[in-house]
Amino acid sequence: xxxxxxxxxxxxxxxxxxxxxxxxxxxxxxxxxxxxxxxxxxxxxxxxxxxxxxxxxxxxxxxxxxxxxxxxxxxxxxxxxxxxxxxxxxxxxxxxxxxxxxxxxxxxxxxxxxxxxxxxxxxxxxxxxxxxxxxxxxxxxxxxxxxxxxxxxxxxxxxxxxxxxxxxxxxxxxxxxxxxxxxxxxxxxxxxxxxxxxxxxxxxxxxxxxxxxxxxxxxxxxxxxxxxxxxx
Amino acid sequence: xxxxxxxxxxxxxxxxxxxxxxxxxxxxxxxxxxxxxxxxxxxxxxxxxxxxxxxxxxxxxxxxxxxxxxxxxxxxxxxxxxxxxxxxxxxxxxxxxxxxxxxxxxxxxxxxxxxxxxxxxxxxxxxxxxxxxxxxxxxxxxxxxxxxxxxxxxxxxxxxxxxxxxxxxxxxxxxxxxxxxxxxxxxxxxxxxxxxxxxxxxxxxxxxxxxxxxxxxxxxxxxxxxxxxxxx
Numbered sequence: 001x002x003x004x005x006x007x008x009x010x011x012x013x014x015x016x017x018x019x020x021x022x023x024x025x026x027x028x029x030x031x032x033x034x035x036x037x038x039x040x041x042x043x044x045x046x047x048x049x050x051x052x053x054x055x056x057x058x059x060x061x062x063x064x065x066x067x068x069x070x071x072x073x074x075x076x077x078x079x080x081x082x083x084x085x086x087x088x089x090x091x092x093x094x095x096x097x098x099x100x101x102x103x104x105x106x107x108x109x110x111x112x113x114x115x116x117x118x119x120x121x122x123x124x125x126x127x128x129x130x131x132x133x134x135x136x137x138x139x140x141x142x143x144x145x146x147x148x149x150x151x152x153x154x155x156x157x158x159x160x161x162x163x164x165x166x167x168x169x170x171x172x173x174x175x176x177x178x179x180x181x182x183x184x185x186x187x188x189x190x191x192x193x194x195x196x197x198x199x200x201x202x203x204x205x206x207x208x209x210x211x212x213x214x215x216x217x218x219x220x221x222x223x224x225x226x227x228x229x230x231x232x
Numbered sequence: 233x234x235x236x237x238x239x240x241x242x243x244x245x246x247x248x249x250x251x252x253x254x255x256x257x258x259x260x261x262x263x264x265x266x267x268x269x270x271x272x273x274x275x276x277x278x279x280x281x282x283x284x285x286x287x288x289x290x291x292x293x294x295x296x297x298x299x300x301x302x303x304x305x306x307x308x309x310x311x312x313x314x315x316x317x318x319x320x321x322x323x324x325x326x327x328x329x330x331x332x333x334x335x336x337x338x339x340x341x342x343x344x345x346x347x348x349x350x351x352x353x354x355x356x357x358x359x360x361x362x363x364x365x366x367x368x369x370x371x372x373x374x375x376x377x378x379x380x381x382x383x384x385x386x387x388x389x390x391x392x393x394x395x396x397x398x399x400x401x402x403x404x405x406x407x408x409x410x411x412x413x414x415x416x417x418x419x420x421x422x423x424x425x426x427x428x429x430x431x432x433x434x435x436x437x438x439x440x441x442x443x444x445x446x447x448x449x450x451x452x453x454x455x456x457x458x459x460x461x462x463x464x
Binding site: 070071072073074076077079080126129132133136137 | 275299300302303304308309311352353354358364365368
């Protein structure tokens with residue numbers, strides 16, 4: 001599976017969250033980062049080049065600050081220009097059919113405010129309806145978004161968890177599944193035996209391993225109970 | 233009441249619907265049209281000027297083609313730049329409180345497709361959640377939008393109805409009420425006695441007058457029935 005991460009941010013160098021995500025970006029030939037404002041400083045998008053790029057990937061992720069409940073203007077311009085009729089929809093417009101469409105949203109306000117009665121008043125699921133509608137129109141599968149709330153207030157352990165989640169989101173099929181988490185932790189444990197990690201990092205990875213083994217145990221117990229019941 | 237209509241369209245001269253709306257624009261000192269792409273061809277928005285403009289008006293309407301379920305990029309840029317903290321929200325950010333916020337959307341697809349099971353799959357109420365959230369955040373009253381579906385397929389009579397609706401939306405308090413429609417038709421009838429109208433226009437205005445008189449009759453009958461019941 002090949003993943004393209006399209007990033008839109010007008011001042012990416014001044015954003016601590018975007019810098020953190022860029023530094024967390026996994027090194028792999030299967031994953032490409034594409035910053036729109038950096039690629040097109042004059043705002044003139046090369047439509048054919050973008051369309052050719054999209055065709056090469058299976059998962060397209062859009063990473064941006066959720067300013068006023070939507071993307072920065074250049075990403076909106078990108079949608080308006082690149083998702084043409086006969087390419088993305090309409091007659092013979094099936095070039096993106098079956099690919100995955102995901103959002104990685106950076107949000108300044110706390111998660112609990114995004115509900116009826118909260119300060120923002122609407123949920124992320126409600127506010128992202130336009131993106132859900134785009135995915136539907138162009139035949140892409142809309143993934144559960146990765147929403148990062150209040151990055152500047154995160155503690156080190158939370159940032160470490162975010163790093164793992166982000167890498168999984170970018171690299172793995174069904175990133176939220178137990179199986180995906182197992183694969184990730186086994187890789188980490190194998191690498192740990194070769195590298196030197198500092199105390200914080202290694203204790204964090206061990207905690208993750210314990211959590212997965214425990215989750216595994218619960219699932220095995222449930223399966224056994226199910227088999228026992230069927231045998232009676 | 234003073235109304236500001238902020239229009240965003242990247243190629244306004246080539247849009248038959250936008251040209252129709254501009255030609256329908258009522259002549260009045262209380263109403264101002266403000267085309268963003270025309271005012272800022274280089275995309276550099278004068279934030280202080282825009283903020284000063286907003287303060288002068290009671291109703292702010294945003295008129296744009298609903299490309300990919302959202303505004304053209306320059307209007308998004310306008311939101312990001314103009315609706316600053318301490319102006320539109322946050323500490324002392326009450327400059328727009330109590331004003332009205334309305335959308336005038338031009339949509340290429342038919343109305344019936346905007347529902348679950350339809351081609352677009354989502355309603356206009358769902359897709360405009362980000363704008364509802366903006367209005368809430370900055371303390372403005374969100375009006376029912378005026379949505380114009382498939383303008384190029386409209387017949388003359390439908391365009392005439394749109395013209396009336398548009399003028400009411402821009403000029404009148406509670407534009408959808410029977411009272412507002414009465415005021416409008418009385419003005420038209422008074423003007424008709426002075427002007428020369430062609431057959432189409434005058435028959436249309438007479439039809440509107442008949443409809444309002446009939447609606448009035450129904451409301452009067454209902455009130456009378458209510459009073460009679462109370463007297464028994």
